[in-house]
Amino acid sequence: MGYMAEISTSPALFAPGEARRPAWRERFARKAWEVAETIATPLAPADYLDMFNPLRPGADLRGRVVKVTPETADAATIEIKPGADWQGHTPGQYVRVGVDVNGVRHWRAYSLTHGPRKDGLISITVKAVPDGKVSSHLVRRLRPGKIVHLEQAAGDFVLPSDLRGHKFLMVTAGSGVTPVIGMLRNLFPVTDEGVVEHQRLDVTVVHLAPSRPDSIFIRNLESLHEAGAIRLVTRYTGSEGRLDIDALTELVPDLKERTAYACGPAGLLDSLQAWYDAEGLPLQTEQFRLATVVTGEGGTLAFTGKTVDAPGDKPILDAAEEAGVLMPSGCRMGICFGCVLPMKEGAVRDLRSGELTVARPGETGPEGVPIQTCISAAAGECVIDHPAS
Amino acid sequence: MTIAPDAPAYTGPIAHLTRDDIEQLGRELDAIRQEVIDTRGERDAAYIRKVIKVQRSLELGSRAVLLASIFPPAFVVGTVGLSIAKILDNMEIGHNIMHGQWDWMRDPKIHSTVWEWDNASTAEGWKHSHNELHHTYTNIVGKDNDLGWGIMRVDEEQRWTPSSLFQPAMNFINMCIFEYGIAMYDLELGRVIRQKKKGRRPSAEWEMAAKRTLAKVRRQAFKDYVAHPALSMVTLSGPTTLVANLIANFTRNVWTHSVIMCGHFPEGVETFELKDIPENESRGEWYVRQMLGSANISGSKFLHVMTGNLSHQIEHHIFPDLPSNRYAEIAPKVRALFDKYGLNYHTAPMPQQVASAWHKVVRLSFPNGFLESTNVRNAPSQFVKLVKAVRGDTRTRRRLLKEFEAAGAASVGKAI
Numbered sequence: 001m002g003y004m005a006e007i008s009t010s011p012a013l014f015a016p017g018e019a020r021r022p023a024w025r026e027r028f029a030r031k032a033w034e035v036a037e038t039i040a041t042p043l044a045p046a047d048y049l050d051m052f053n054p055l056r057p058g059a060d061l062r063g064r065v066v067k068v069t070p071e072t073a074d075a076a077t078i079e080i081k082p083g084a085d086w087q088g089h090t091p092g093q094y095v096r097v098g099v100d101v102n103g104v105r106h107w108r109a110y111s112l113t114h115g116p117r118k119d120g121l122i123s124i125t126v127k128a129v130p131d132g133k134v135s136s137h138l139v140r141r142l143r144p145g146k147i148v149h150l151e152q153a154a155g156d157f158v159l160p161s162d163l164r165g166h167k168f169l170m171v172t173a174g175s176g177v178t179p180v181i182g183m184l185r186n187l188f189p190v191t192d193e194g195v196v197e198h199q200r201l202d203v204t205v206v207h208l209a210p211s212r213p214d215s216i217f218i219r220n221l222e223s224l225h226e227a228g229a230i231r232l233v234t235r236y237t238g239s240e241g242r243l244d245i246d247a248l249t250e251l252v253p254d255l256k257e258r259t260a261y262a263c264g265p266a267g268l269l270d271s272l273q274a275w276y277d278a279e280g281l282p283l284q285t286e287q288f289r290l291a292t293v294v295t296g297e298g299g300t301l302a303f304t305g306k307t308v309d310a311p312g313d314k315p316i317l318d319a320a321e322e323a324g325v326l327m328p329s330g331c332r333m334g335i336c337f338g339c340v341l342p343m344k345e346g347a348v349r350d351l352r353s354g355e356l357t358v359a360r361p362g363e364t365g366p367e368g369v370p371i372q373t374c375i376s377a378a379a380g381e382c383v384i385d386h387p388a389s
Numbered sequence: 390m391t392i393a394p395d396a397p398a399y400t401g402p403i404a405h406l407t408r409d410d411i412e413q414l415g416r417e418l419d420a421i422r423q424e425v426i427d428t429r430g431e432r433d434a435a436y437i438r439k440v441i442k443v444q445r446s447l448e449l450g451s452r453a454v455l456l457a458s459i460f461p462p463a464f465v466v467g468t469v470g471l472s473i474a475k476i477l478d479n480m481e482i483g484h485n486i487m488h489g490q491w492d493w494m495r496d497p498k499i500h501s502t503v504w505e506w507d508n509a510s511t512a513e514g515w516k517h518s519h520n521e522l523h524h525t526y527t528n529i530v531g532k533d534n535d536l537g538w539g540i541m542r543v544d545e546e547q548r549w550t551p552s553s554l555f556q557p558a559m560n561f562i563n564m565c566i567f568e569y570g571i572a573m574y575d576l577e578l579g580r581v582i583r584q585k586k587k588g589r590r591p592s593a594e595w596e597m598a599a600k601r602t603l604a605k606v607r608r609q610a611f612k613d614y615v616a617h618p619a620l621s622m623v624t625l626s627g628p629t630t631l632v633a634n635l636i637a638n639f640t641r642n643v644w645t646h647s648v649i650m651c652g653h654f655p656e657g658v659e660t661f662e663l664k665d666i667p668e669n670e671s672r673g674e675w676y677v678r679q680m681l682g683s684a685n686i687s688g689s690k691f692l693h694v695m696t697g698n699l700s701h702q703i704e705h706h707i708f709p710d711l712p713s714n715r716y717a718e719i720a721p722k723v724r725a726l727f728d729k730y731g732l733n734y735h736t737a738p739m740p741q742q743v744a745s746a747w748h749k750v751v752r753l754s755f756p757n758g759f760l761e762s763t764n765v766r767n768a769p770s771q772f773v774k775l776v777k778a779v780r781g782d783t784r785t786r787r788r789l790l791k792e793f794e795a796a797g798a799a800s801v802g803k804a805i
Contacts, residue, residue, distance in 0.1 A: 038616045039452075041608050042505040043445075047498075051445060103434030105495040324492050326500050387502055 054147055057084040063097075065146045066121055075127040075175070075216045076139045077113065082122050082150055089153030091115045091186040092179045092261075092286075095124065096330050096338060098149030101137040105149075107338070108134045109331035111179035111263075111286075112153060113217075115186025125216055127175040154336060157263065157286040159183055163201060166259045169252060171272065173208040173264025179286055180205065180263060181217045188229045190220075203230040204252055208264065210238040245275045256281060263287075287333065296349045299378035306388030310378035315351060317373040325388045327373060334375035342368030346382030351375050359383075402659065403677060405731055414730050415673030421722050422708050425715050434494050436714045440481055440694070441499070448474035456621050458629035467630075471637040473695070476644055478507045480697025485713045487516050492710075509568040509606045514575035514598055524709050528653060528660045528682035539579050542753045544660040549756045549790060551779040556754045557747075567642035572602050613638060644695070647743050648686070652702040654746035655684045657735055679706040680727065685720075685736035692739065693717060703734065756790045758797020 036045040046059060054062050063080035070076050089095070089112050098107045110124035117123075128139040157179050160166060170180045187201060209215040212234070225232035233251050235243045249255050256279065262272050263286040276283035298312030303325055310319040317339050320327050330338025334352060347358045348371050356379060359369040368385055403411070451470030458464040483506030485491070491499050505512045526532040530544055537543040540563070541556045563570040573579075576599055581591045591599075613634040621630035659681040667674060686692065686700035693700045693716075701716035704723055711719075727734040737745070752760050756778065763771045778789040 035616070038608075039612055039620070041612050042507055042605075048445060048449060051442065051449075100431075100434060100494070100496075102430040103432075103494055104430075105497075321495065324489065326492060326495060326497065326502055 055081065055083040059083055059085070061085055061150045061152065063122070063148050063150045065142055065144050065148060067144055068142055070139075071125060071216045072127075072214060074139060075125060077123055077125045078138060078142060079121045079123045080148065080150070081120065086122070086150070087152050088116055089122070090158045091182040092158040093153040093155040093182075094157075094179065094286075094331075094336075095122065095153050096151040096336060097124065097138075099134060099138065099142070101133050106134045107149075107329050107332070109333070109336055111157075111182060113178050113182045113185070115182065115189075125175070125178050125181075127216060151330075151338070155179075155286070157261065157284060159187075160259070167202040167204075167254070167257055169204050169206070169255065169258035169260045171206045171208070171248075171260070171262040171264070171268075173268050174210075174214075175216060176262075176264030176286070177207060177215070177217050177221075178263075180261065181220060184224060184230065185220070188224055188227075190223070201229075204233065204258065205230050206233045206235065206243075206248065206251060208235045208237055208243055208268070211236050214238075245271065260284065261286075287335070296354075296377065296379050299346070299380040299382060301378055302381065302383045303386050303388035308388075310382075312349070312377050312379065313351075314377055315374050316348065316371070316376050316378060316382075316384075319378070320373070325386070327386070329374060332374045334372055337372060339373045340370045341373055342385045343371045344368040344383040344385050347379040348376040348382060349379040351377055402681060402733060406677075410730060411673040411677055412671065413673075414726060415671065415676050417726055418676050418707055418723075419672070421719055422711065425708070425711050425719060429493060429712065429715075433712045433714060434491075434496075437482075437486075437491050437494075437499060437712070440477065444474055444477040444482055447477070452617060455617070455626065455630045455633050457624050457626055458621060458633055459624055459626040463626075464629050464633060468633040468636050471633060472640040475507055475637050475641040476695055479641060479645055480648070480699065481694050481713060482506070482697075483508065483512075484697045484699070487512055488520060489710050490712050507609070508571065509602070509609055510572040510575050511598075511601050511605050514602060515571065518575045518577075520709070524706070527679055527706060528658070529663050529666060530660055532663055539574065539577075541750060543654055543749060545753070545757050546660070546662060547753075549753075553754050554779070557751050560747075560750050564643055564646040565639065567646040568638065569606070570646075572606065576602055647739070648696045648699050650746040650750075651686050651739065651742040652683060652699055654749055655735065655737070655742050656745045656749050657733070658682060658684050676707055677732075679703070680732060682706065683735070684742060685734070686739045686742050687736050688739060690717075700739075703736075756793040758794040760797075762793065762796035762800045 033045070040048060049056060050059060053059070055064060061083050063082045063086075065078060066081050067079040068076050069079075091112065091114070094109045094111045096107055096109045098105055100106075110126060112122055113125045114123045126135050126138045128136040159168075170183075172180050184203070184205070187203075205221060207215065207218070207221060209218075212218055215221075215234075218234075221230070221232050221234075224230045235247075235251075237243070252258070260272075260276065260281070261284045262269055266287055269285045269287055273283055273285060296312040298310055298314075301308045301310045301316060301320060303320070306323070306325065308320055308323040308325065310316060315332075317327050317329055317332065321329075328339050328341070330336035332339075343357070343359045344364075345359050345361050345368075347356055349356055352375055357369060357371055357376070359382075371384075406414075447470050451467045451474055454463050454470065455467035458467050483504065486499060486504045487501050487506070489501040492501050494500075497503060501516070506515075508515075523533055530546055537547070540559055542549060542553045576595070581595060585591065614631055617634060618627040618631040621627045659678075661678060661682065666678075670678075680703060683702040683706040685703050686696060688700060698713035698716045699705060701713075701720055704711075704716040704720055705713070707723065708716075708719075724734050755775070759771065759775065774789055774792070778786050778793075781789065
């Protein structure tokens with residue numbers, strides 16, 4: 001267990017006169033832990049401690065569901081008390097959540113929909129997507145009290161640290177509103193008296209959704225608009241049709257002066273990115289589901305101790321899991337790098353771009369080529385350095 | 390027995406089955422397996438988590454009680470609790486998790502690749518000898534080391550030697566120290582020692598495995614016989630805690646040894662000759678070998694949990710990677726298939742199976758036919774012959790063994 005490093009305390013933190021005691025105390029803590037390990041073997045002390053407090057310092061990061069609030073017919077906000085080692089987050093970041101659905105552990109990434117809160121809770125808002133095992137479970141079946149698994153917040157879809165001199169544009173589509181609402185709530189805290197505008201900022205939010213009732217957080221956006229904190233432009237594609245770039249420049253005349261953020265499905269992000277690239281302007285994007293799939297022939301995956309057939313249109317991660325291999329996994333859309341494994345030999349195709357990654361023994365280093373298994377499909381006989389059992 | 394229904398002189402328990410029957414049987418078993426896999430879910434996950442929680446609570450509670458084991462009631466409660474905790478750890482939890490029965494949950498804490506058990510044998514060594522060798526080569530003489538664990542004669546076809554006479558005693562000792570027996574067996578210590586005598590050095594790989602096993606043995610022994618008794622010294626309960634740990638390990642050893650003997654050793658369980666196993670043994674043929682090479686224990690729910698559901702040894706051997714809580718559920722369906730195909734579903738209460746297994750160990754410690762042809766009247770002359778067989782040269786021994794076998798067959802014939 002890598003616990004020792006965590007409980008050691010830096011001597012610099014103590015006053016000079018006290019320097020002796022902490023060293024003694026540290027040594028004692030270390031010895032005590034060693035004794036705990038000795039009496040707990042073959043289990044680890046953590047296995048017993050987790051029975052009493054799964055959220056304690058030093059435990060694997062977990063969280064306890066505190067509240068599940070419906071947002072729309074198929075979306076809910078989940079408030080979670082994170083474990084003691086939660087390091088906090090910046091609005092706009094996501095957290096990877098591991099939850100057991102029908103007995104099987106699944107990991108997904110969700111945007112945090114709040115800034116850091118006084119009560120220390122974190123919240124995510126989940127939309128149940130059709131055939132979405134995990135999202136449906138979170139929205140409809142998760143109950144307060146349930147323990148979920150967490151990782152530290154991650155992601156660089158965040159506002160600049162210095163907001164001065166910026167005008168912002170945020171394009172959100174569907175549940176792509178979630179990281180943006182996290183940013184906005186942090187910028188404009190709401191109290192019983194209404195929106196407290198503590199920063200004078202120029203923020204335009206262009207929100208796209210099939211209809212108003214389908215829009216998560218639409219009331220929050222509208223009240224921010226009414227309070228003058230933001231300018232909200234909505235586009236309900238069910239009745240008003242799709243939004244193209246021309247229409248966007250019409251809706252937001254000073255588009256080019258704004259620091260732009262976009263979050264939504266791949267199609268929208270791709271066309272926005274193309275326009276911004278053509279204009280030579282930066283665009284910060286966050287994508288929510290793996291969209292484009294470029295398939296090929298497929299092949300096999302040789303793990304240490306087992307070889308698995310892998311079709312060309314299926315992520316290596318899925319193919320291996322279905323064959324019973326315990327795989328590291330994360331967002332399952334190629335952003336978090338939680339699933340990376342070294343490939344010693346073979347070729348894989350990036351399902352988003354079709355790009356090939358090849359490892360040749362002798363040419364590639366002995367440690368292999370790291371591949372993201374969640375967005376890569378086998379393109380030949382691959383040797384992956386990972387135990388199958 | 391022979392799996393070769395085409396052979397003319399064949400009279401084994403599957404003589405009445407055609408090749409098509411066997412393949413059809415295989416398909417029907419596959420269907421049972423698929424049904425379980427399709428319905429595996431939350432209920433099963435909740436089961437194993439509950440068993441683990443109960444085991445940990447029991448172990449923690451018993452260890453806490455033993456801190457005051459100088460008081461007799463605490464000693465008794467703590468020892469019983471610790472024994473049960475160790476048995477649960479080895480059987481329903483460790484054995485089954487290391488089989489990969491719970492890998493589908495994708496819980497990195499309950500997975501065959503990471504699990505370690507409260508036993509002298511390392512998880513890694515055990516998984517190799519048990520999952521890869523024993524479950525693949527079940528009851529094939531000379532290939533499955535579990536068959537007599539390489540130290541006993543458990544089949545008529547294995548050659549009798551004078552040292553076979555010691556096997557009841559060997560089995561008894563092995564029972565008492567079973568966790569170390571398993572560790573030695575996983576390391577194939579016997580083979581390595583034989584090779585060493587011939588001057589061959591063990592492989593570097595083996596030396597690593599031996600080193601890991603020794604480290605584990607040391608850790609386990611230190612925990613049970615030094616660390617916990619030392620903690621108990623606070624209440625002067627050190628010696629009693631040491632004794633409690635000894636008893637708990639002994640109880641676990643005797644229990645697991647008995648359960649495992651029941652799985653394959655009782656009289657009437659089939660064994661197989663390597664030469665009779667077809668080169669490309671089909672799924673159906675493999676199933677039949679598992680079906681006839683295993684025996685169940687009938688009993689209560691508590692018994693099933695305490696045996697790690699190896700009381701459903703038949704179901705376990707047919708489907709080694711299905712969650713153990715499902716064996717009892719599919720047992721009626723499996724049994725119906727035995728009936729349908731006219732096969733013997735070997736099941737009996739535990740005392741009966743244990744006695745039967747010991748009977749076989751004792752019976753086969755003597756030459757074939759010896760016990761069958763011995764009665765009160767001829768006992769002295771039989772004994773003299775046996776001594777001659779032990780002392781005599783190879784030719785004398787061979788002749789006497791033949792005589793015993795013929796006499797045995799004759800007396801069995803008379804009895805019928």
